[in-house]
Amino acid sequence: MRGFHMSKQVSTDGVKPVNILAVETSCDETSVSIVRDGKEILANVVSSQIETHQRFGGVVPEVASRKHVESITWILEEALEKAGLQPEDLAAVAVTQGPGLVGSLLVGMVAAKAFACAMELPLIGVHHIAGHIYANQLVHELAYPFIALVVSGGHTELVLVESEGQFRIIGQTRDDAAGEAYDKVARALQLPYPGGPHIDRLAHEAVEAVTLPRAWLEPDSYDFSFSGLKSAVLAVLNQANMKGIAIEPAAVAKGFQDSVIDVLVEKALRAVQAYGAQQLVLAGGVAANKGLRARLTARCAEAGVPLLAPPLSLCTDNAAMIAAAAFLKYRRGQFAPFDMKAEPLLKLEAWSV
Template sequence: MNETNPAKEPAAGADTSGTPVYILAIETSCDETAVSIICDGTEILANVVSSQIETHQRFGGVVPEVASRKHVESITWILQEALDKAKLHPSQLSAVAVTQGPGLVGALLVGMVAAKAFACAWGLPLIGVHHIAGHIYANALVHRLEYPFLSLVVSGGHTELVYVESEGHFRIIGQTRDDAAGEAYDKVARALKLPYPGGPHIDRLALESEEALTLPRAWLEPDSYDFSFSGLKSAVLSAMNSAAMKGQTLSAGAVARGFQDSVVEVLVEKALRAVKAYGAKQLLLAGGVAANKGLRSRLEARCAEAGVPLLAPPLPLCTDNAAMIGAAAFLKFRRGQFASLDLKADPQLKLEEWSV
């Protein structure tokens, strides 16, 4: 469990006059139980996260039923801890926000029930939030956003290029056709017998290795902004199996670097091409894989060459947290777009349908 409160610049358009808007946000889409309290959409008063990584490590991945049970065990005390850290009473809150989807349905339901109960008990409006909108607007907690911008979303379940023409208006212009980048990282890590979650271990090995296994790049059609990592994963497994049949062992570092180089090159080059094509003023990095040092380093270098401003959240705001949910919820709050208490968790919720 940890609390994050990075330094920030106020987001464009935030209303800093009059009565402060305090949003209590809940995030339980996968294996982190998180509660945050955000002031005026940009200031983090509390951001408490309880991770389940140690619980799921022995299984080599997230077990949905186990994740749901851990959320049930944790949500009440995390709610109280967030209020204590923010030094606020529930009567001072302006609204309750909760991740509506996408995610694991059982996990989403725990957060949804907690948010509805809290909102009902204290007579507060309820706001359902799209998980990916949260990842994108995590950047609003630390940067000034300028529209239109393009966001490269890279996580365990999502790899997308999202064009945001104006505040809260999303258009997906590219997405993965098979494995998400984070999912491919975990599968390759499992083949290398690295601990779960595998992404950070592959990132470390790749940065330390001086050699790289030669692997293909999946560019797809010349004008496509879509991604595909299933073939790359298969190429890694094929190379490892071929070496094993010859009685050889491939260096884990070489495999990790070759794999990461391939993933990062495709992500970066497609993102930069989309920024130019759509006339975006900024490129935003979002999602759990945004914490990957190799990806950040390559993006920074290429954006500097192209003269494109690159925005990325600090590492604690890349992985799942409730502060990002509060930041996105503020967009709905300002427009009075509240949900009824019969709001349903939606594991397949579409980003473009959530637009404000």
Template sequence: MNEQHGNEGRSLSVWQEEGRPVCILAIETSCDETSVAIVRDGKEILSNVVSSQVETHQRFGGVVPEVASRKHVESITWIIEEAFDQAGVAPAELSAVAVTHGPGLVGSLLVGLVAAKALASALELPLIGVHHIAGHIYANQLVHELEYPFVSLVVSGGHTELVYVESEGRFHIIGQTRDDAAGEAYDKVARALKLPYPGGPHIDRLAHEASEAVTLPRAWLEPDSYDFSFSGLKSAVLAVLNQAGMKGIAFEPAAVARGFQDSVVDVLVEKALRAVQAYGAKQLLLAGGVAANKGLRERLGSRCAEAGVPLLAPPLSLCTDNAAMIAAAAFLKYRRGQFAPFDLKAEPLLKLEAWSV
């Protein structure tokens, strides 16, 4: 990404000389949530308005990109107005406008980008492009003190990664999924169990209700690998269901859900702990929509306590896509005067390491 350093709109030095708090308005439209937030000094959330499209996409069993884009167009203006109202901040008090420009659905990203550019241009403010996963990681900054270096386990519908963060805003992906993301696997298994979309919360609930678990494989891959693979596990679940159907055996959905979740969580937790120890990390951060999963949070919490590793996780409201996390990550760029040009493009496959400050 091409960046301008302190020369787009009012410069960073001007705001520092005025001694004013840094208020960043951020826009997040990477998938099917339309969100606008205003955050002060990278930590204090003044407003964080989120409009979910879950009910719209439920009948399709997943996100339809064209529908998501249209819903963003319908919602973005009133959500910006609502963010200003809730924050009690006037446009003149803003320091910068931030926006997710990747990765994500290109049509959805474009809606947020156009809105952010229009706002930044009209108010003569610097524009900051933010990587969506950097936002998820730095959602933790809104509620915790971060210590470097740390390892972040990012688990969402589209991403499953282990990220080593050696210093502020310096990312190195040390492990990632080779096929399905964990959240994607949850949705596919939920569909096979005839559970509503999104499937993750329903599987998590059933898993906690189960008295027993169907035995399913763990994909550990190579002994020294931090990568993940969930496609084979999904296939194993389908095989169990198909065999039960052919034999006329009634299966207990809760037992399947628990077996699936146990398999996913075991691999995520053990690889994350191994990465923390191998890289000498001071903290383990949990990030992404699947970070709201109760089973994952409980297991990770107990294993980190056993290993003496501090575990940081955002509250549930900051796990799923929201604009406050985008503002938190944008603050890293703001302090360095790393502003984006107004020809900033939507990059659906934007690499995290390329976004490093």
């Protein structure tokens, strides 16, 4: 059985609810969710592996894969129980196809395929970043075209969403993603993993900031670069250590965060104006950063730009966002074959509906 692929348009006229069960295992969260009609979350079960990976100072791919194998079955059962549904109440099964850690992706892929095959349900492969962007659909009304600022541990991108499910990347990181830079700077400051929340907290406690550079790149570029900023932080710490000078970690954290946020916010607003976007949509794990949310809120208010941001529970990896994006494919009858492969380097534009 190869499954369903590019079938005819599916009716979503509201007579029968469309309940999509989604699986997300792209990194170190195991999650299963059931979402009705692309907007109503009936269940969103997430099992985090943070405590497991903290001792290593980062995600260990092999360990993450094993943890997904241990968790996926009971999480799937719990999602159905929380939603109060039986498998026959489902319309489709969605799963993160990529990008992500290949071992982690494979666990979710096998589980979703097995469930969909056993229940004779269509299968939908979902791009992880499309999920982050459409997490906003679960709580907001989206107006096209909009600019999405995607900021996470593995991605920092400006995406023009011209119409539903049509993506064009107009800017991306040339080296480290913002979240990756946060973790590296946190490690240099001897803060626990994951470093983002600790840097954010220290930055808010700081009374002054260490002056650090901003990487604006070419005048017309929407790309980002955080590797030089990370190196500048290490240089400040090394020089202080060599001179025997005590340097306040909070001041370093504030200087680093201010530099990251300045570039993210200003480039995002410039993109909104240049492309005539109706909204600025924030997405990704770093969207939970209080400093970023506060600065974006203030600057968007000044510029008269509507800002959408998901609640903190939908910023980090979760399956509800995968179900929300999957609904776009479901309505068009764009189902995946059962020999669909996990694609750790899957391109967002290639996934467009």
